[in-house]
Amino acid sequence: MTSEIRAEVGAELAPLRLAGISRTTLALFAGASGDHNPIHIDIDVAQSAGLSDVFAHGMLSMAYLGRILTNWVSPESIREYGVRFAAVTPVNSEPTARGRIVALDTVDGEERATLSLSVTLADGTVTLSGDAVVAL
Template sequence: MSGRRVLEAGPITRATLALFAGASGDHNPIHLDPDVARSAGLDDVFAHGMLSMAYLGRLLTGWVPQERIRSFRVRFAALTPVHARPTCTGEVVHVTAEGVATVRLTVTLADGTVTLTGEAVIELPATPPQD
């Protein structure tokens, strides 16, 4: 495992939010109802934080088999507005002698806003001994 991976998610639409609410069971109206969002002082609805984490999970499982992911954690840093196009990145920042990689994770919007940061720990495949 080396380098850096990028996943560009499509625009966050109202349909995306409704589908994610159904899939996740999170029907908080602040993610679905513009009037509720405005009553909370926001311009519009915004994406579930766990939707961005799911995109990071997709980045990871597209890079390594799921069974090699030992841990995956994030910190939510900013809202992802409706119509945003999140870009997910993973970058290997450390590999131990035991074959464990630490991957720095980030979700960024087009204007540079970082909405999630995190880390994953990945077990690398065993390397056969060299003769």
């Protein structure tokens, strides 16, 4: 499943540019994930917490990063995957998921790539950062 991206340090995966995250997206993700925390779907709850509006589930952004990986390699090739939640993703924002190869090595005869991952907003805010190791 490996795409046309050459496995070399510094190579970037094709960015995943997402359409605006709508209230419908949040409601559907809540249903699919079982995460019905009202701060993500009820504006009154969000405002009572001092926010101007609802915001996306962190795990939704993590899913987008997972998609950028599986656009490059098969899910069975993912050896490690971790993230750090850095900022909220506001409703209607248009995040972009990115990945860059930062290391190549061989472990037990298996070629692997280590990637640096991020989700950013149009204003440059990084909402999620992480890393992954995949078998090539």
